[in-house]
Amino acid sequence: MMTLNEISEISQAIGSIAFVASLIFVGVELRQNTKSALAQSHHAVSEALNRINLIWVQSAEVTRIWFLGMSQRGALSPEERWRFDSLMRAYLHVCETMYTQSKLGAGDHAIVLAEETGIKTVFGSAGVREWWAENPFGFSSEFRTYIDRLIAGDAGRAA
Numbered sequence: 052m053m054t055l056n057e058i059s060e061i062s063q064a065i066g067s068i069a070f071v072a073s074l075i076f077v078g079v080e081l082r083q084n085t086k087s088a089l090a091q092s093h094h095a096v097s098e099a100l101n102r103i104n105l106i107w108v109q110s111a112e113v114t115r116i117w118f119l120g121m122s123q124r125g126a127l128s129p130e131e132r133w134r135f136d137s138l139m140r141a142y143l144h145v146c147e148t149m150y151t152q153s154k155l156g157a158g159d160h161a162i163v164l165a166e167e168t169g170i171k172t173v174f175g176s177a178g179v180r181e182w183w184a185e186n187p188f189g190f191s192s193e194f195r196t197y198i199d200r201l202i203a204g205d206a207g208r209a210a
Contacts (some may be wrong), residue, residue, distance in 0.1 A: 064096070092158045099145040100166075113138070124178035139182050140189060146170060147194045154193075167201060174202040 107114045120135030152158025
């Protein structure tokens with residue numbers, strides 16, 4: 052027959068094992084939840100970029116306004132200019148979301164790096180640079196600094 056002391060030691064050992072097992076379980080669950088959140092973040096950003104792409108695909112008029120705004124923003128009518136400016140805001144808000152999620156560790160930094168070429172291409176046009184200079188509102192100062200460094204060719208230190 053076991054003594055109370057032996058029973059106590061066995062129950063403490065079982066409790067310790069159960070505690071360690073529960074910590075391992077929580078760690079595994081946390082890791083799975085993190086991967087799931089990153090996947091959802093990536094999907095949401097991809098979906099937002101795809102919605103913008105579909106706007107151009109579905110409307111020749113919007114595409115015309117986009118290209119004219121990029122090259123000669125001043126040649127746009129007031130309504131066209133508003134549409135161009137709205138498209139720019141939409142695109143860059145998606146980019147800011149990607150950037151912010153990446154900085155917070157809630158998004159994939161690789162998707163930010165992948166989009167940098169597109170951002171540089173867009174900002175290679177005079178109309179977009181004009182728009183950027185006229186629209187300081189709506190974006191965080193950190194994102195604005197990132198974009199300014201990116202278009203100046205200093206992206207490695209911006210991210």
